[in-house]
Amino acid sequence: MGIRVAIAGASGYAGGELIRLVAGHPEFELVAATAHSQAGHRLDVVHPQLAGLDLILGETDAATLADADLVFLALPHGQSAALAAQLPPEVRVVDLGADHRLADPYAWANYYGGTHAGPWTYGLPELPGQRELIAGATRVANTGCYAAAIILALAPLVAAGAAAPADVVVVAASGTSGAGKAAKPHLLGSEVMGDLSPYRVGTHQHVPEIKQATGATGLSLTPVLAPMPRGILATVTAVPARGVDPRAVLAEAYADAPFVHVLPEGAWPHTAATLGSNSCHLQATVDVDSRRMIVLSALDNLGKGAAGQAVQNANLMCGLPETTGLSVWGVAP
Secondary structure, three states, X not given: OOXXXXXXXXXXXXXXXXXXXXHOOOOEEEEEEXXXXXXXXXXXXXXXXXXXXXXXXXXXXXXXXXXXXXXXXOOOOOOHHHHHHOOOOOOEXXXXXXOOOOOOHXXXXXXXXXXXXXXXXXXXXXXXXXXXXXXXXXEEEEOOHHHHHHHHHHHHHHHOOOEOOOOEEEEXXXXXXXXXXXXXXXXXXXXXXXXXXXXXXXXXXXXHHHHHHHOOXXXXXXXXXXXXXXXXXXXXXXXXXXXXXXXXXXXXXXXXXXXXXXXXXXXXXXHHHHOOOOOEEEEEEEOOOOOOEEEEXXXXXXXXXXXXXXXXXXXXXXXXXXXXXXXXXOOOO
């Protein structure tokens, strides 16, 4: 038998992607998948792409999950902490929600509200020293989707002194799956198609997470809803140190990172190239007029931005190679 896996929140987009990855993983055995309103339904009715997986979605409670060796929590923000607290301490848990990402209670209260549950080990292996911390942890907080794209673009540059931490500006476009699966009027096809729309301008909840992980002290994020199901393209700009080559700094930082690719000179990231993969594509330059540093970052928000990242973390927690069961390459066209 393999490592027994349970997934809470399996009816959502991230939950469905988790099931797909776990079902194809050579060392994981899916033993339970739970939901709220969809409990009692066949999995392949809720997720037609998973036809052939004979599973009924169960109720989301600790009793259903506690028999697993590894639990993924793909629940709305604010719903993971209470459930995780009921699970045995030896059960490994990866939380895809925000409940345990932030170390600062004030930042949690300001951006999310409610009671701060306290931080877990932060689940971005590409940060310096983080692989070892994740490998030794039983509780890991997965990154946010925008956060993953932006942190990977920015963190090495701030750490190297190549980018000023106080004046970072980000405009990032995301596919509609990032907003979840709940029916909402502004996510209807007729509302989204042929349109780009900003949201949570100046107040996005991933800002404190990005600052915490990168060392940025001032960051403006404008998220944009794009008419595509999945993917994120982030444009990150900052004031560079004189004479710095940002692409060279990124290439050195990620030389041994299997899922982060600094593209060849002249090639620019685009979301379709990362579709279905756990990879992040990066490119950087310095603007010839403003002299600001520009880094472009693309990833699949359900892959490296959510489910793929969670499996990468789980692999490390379980003593497996971090690439196990994950694709470096995207699906095209």
